[in-house]
Amino acid sequence: MAIATADQTFRFGGFTLDLARGTLRGPDEPLFLRPKAYTLLTHLARNMGRIVPKSELMEVAWPGIFVTEDSLTQSIREIRKAIGEDMVRTVSKRGYMLAAEAEQSPEIGGQPIVAVLRFRNESGDLADEAIVDGFAEDIINGLARFGTVTVLARNSSFSFASFARTEWPQIRSRIGADFLIEGSVRRQGEHVVAAVNLIDTASASQLWGDRYQSRGTGLFAIEREIVEQIVSRLVTRVTNAGLEQASRKPITSLAAYELALRGFALLRDPAQTDQRGAEALFEAAIAKDPTYGLAYTYLALARALDGEFGRASDAVLENARDLADKGLSLSPDQATGHRVQSLVRLYMRDHEAAEHHMRIALQLNPYDADSIEQMGMLLTMRGRPLEALTWLARGIRIDPLHPHWYQFDRALALYMMGEYRPAAEALELATRPAPWIRTRLAACYAQMGEMERARRQIALIDEGDPFSPVDYALRGVPFENQADADHLAEGVMLALGRQAAPGVG
Template sequence: MAVSATGQVFQFGGFTLDLGKGTLSRADQPAFLRPKAYALLTHLACHIGRVVPKSELMDTVWPGVFVTEDSLTQSVREIRKVLGEERVRTVSKRGYMLVPETEAVPESGAQPIVAVLRFRNDGADPANQEIVDGFAEDIINGLARFGTVTVLARNSSFSFASHSPAEWPAIRSRIGADYLVEGSVRRQAERIIAAVSLIDAANSAQLWGDRYQAEAAGLFAIQQDIVEQIVGRLVVKVSNAGLTRASRRPVTSLASYELVLRGVALMRDPAQSDLKAAAALFEAAISKDPSYGLAHTYLALSHVLNSEFGPTSSSVLAKARDLAERGIALSPDQATAHRIQSLVRLSMRDHPAAEHHLRIALELNPGDAECIEQMGHLLTMRGRPLEALSWLARAIRIDPLNPHWYQYDRSLALYMLGEYRPAAEALELATRPTPWIRTRLAACYAQLGNMEAATRQAALINAGGFDFSPVDYATTVVPFENAVDADHLVNGVLLALGRRR
């Protein structure tokens, strides 16, 4: 494999590698490597942030020549002597990685941390709970658009109820919230009546409170006003730009909004056992309001999701892509629309498009935990697991009581870095071990050399009567961009199954 990178310039750790000039320098002072070490660094730089297998490095630097791994080890040692030990990372049983200058992940710093508690349903009908939860979640999304506050994600903040003031002091220590938003919603036909308060978590003192009412078309306007009132009391100056950009075309009926919320609730079920019912709800919402962008967006998501992470046909993915595109056309300023289009494109293995849409989502809502977490997963799929872990750690800080998939995605990034033990520990947290989770666990234990545990997990993959192929899953379902990353997972699975390629 020849390296054809003339004209490329790489910068890392204060060093500049200019492939056009054939030089390595630091602060304009030359740094010297022998030819083989320089060729090795060149190939690592061309794949910076990716784990490059030893066999690939040896074929590149010593083409057509038989050498032992000692030659590779000596060249790596020479590079480390010049660049520093931490710049070239050894990944157990895989190869080496030139550590990139990682992208800065948005951090909260000294910003106030806000938790929006689950609102009370003050109506007589318990079936309106999805409307109540959706109203509060829209406030979370509105707050997350501001760089001046950190808002905790729904999964963590909804663990506490607005009607339990006795719990408020404990929330600060449990999830780190400085301020709480609590309230209640009553639905009367097409009218919403809401009461909202801002609470200082340190002393349970109310800092602000107000009462609102609106018909369906005015629902989002009062949500925006609530967000502005909250942010305005937590920071010195509020920029309305975030609210203006976040404005959405209102739904024409509360019924359409409710149908979407009910469908989303079904998809949030960890078992995801009723995706057809969720899709039917989104289709009904579109029938009532064809201009409701998020209904199209979530219908696209329902087509992509599979309860046991099985393969999705190209025709279904194409339909999901078109639906997601329609959702973006109708709601271009909704981060969720771009985030789900990113997931669809990732399933189609269109990795550049997936990253493009996800970065738009993050521009629209930089504090959204689901967008941040999904960026971690996407970077793992693109062969950049070290960067992925930074994004995943940030998502977990925003959502300390995070949903199960945060740890599953973190475990895969760890696996790709050869950190098999913490990868297995993350998967062991699963309360409902599915066939694909057991497949990954078996691969982790096999890579650790714990064949007893690997064999036990492999034997349980189809114990529940499933017809699941762990090899097909590792080979075709997980959307890796690079074949070498897919091979790494496949090799672990085959090892656990006692099979060879």
């Protein structure tokens, strides 16, 4: 772990670089570096986890003076001799990076690992599936706010249903859950009956179970009580902080809640391309309850999604930002609102604001896998791929059956690090590669010199599609630093058999 204090003191890997005193200390004794090497280490420390181009380092250490790369190589060699070969990483054709983690993402360590299985819908009406799934997902989100319980994400938990006891040990082996929460929901109009059980997977025994009834929006009081009951049985001491943080302004209409859940189900479906259908449901939810903050948040998300390919206009993104702001004003303690606002700000290339909102989301819900994964993606866009990979790996641990985009974001961080083969392996997991996936995959193959495979990926992009691989690489990914866009474009240009554009590579 690395720590920086007021840009004057940097601690990483057992070493302390004190700029005020001009010293470098190891775990046991002071270390000596010649002035140029010390200057280079200082710049690398100030850019911890970022790939610093060779030209930038040479300008820092030898401003206005022409020197060969040999001078830089010799100084890097001196730094490595002092602090270890692995601490300064060479990224092929790009530069060097001080390979220390700027911070740790939340540890899950020895905490109880809980999976909330998909609840049974006992009403007999398929239209109630959204309410049933939403009820279970709200329990996941409520539990995840506690730093003392690790809750596996929806994608992994919902891969199993609350059915046969004989399947419980199999669930333990597949996703590593120590405890399961299973149950059922029956809805009749405004009347809801929920049954919930807590299972110890090691012994396949029930630790606790209860049955609840409510009318209308009393459903949320049930969720709160269930979360409190579960957490109190899994940890020795439970504070109310998580529950207080989880409290939200009750919606005034169960119908609005159901409409929003149905809309979000459309956004979750990877085969669903009708974003307008989801928008219509969120707009209907707002019409039912104009104070329903989460409906504004989801509407903002639906309108911003085209931003992944740089297709959303400034006007659309500004509208999404305003909707997300409205959602946060109505539900300020909802992590989802800050996570969506972070995504909108990222598409707007407001990277500082995007990270600000992402950190608030993680403070509100530090064990939400999607938020952890999104932080990794954001850090990649900010030019900090090493730090990003730590967050992405943590998200994958919490969601072992994670959705496909986790690996696609991980692949981009690996590409930025010059790890082209593992990046390609991650992208190859796509069952139906979209044009942007094929573009990234072609860039990986080209950087590895596998030109036939690179050209094949480019050829598979539909010529009639307005998608342009080069335009996507240069403008379609919301990188903060032009050098990162140029690096991706370099691979694409190689795959196309063209000379790199000015400033690329």
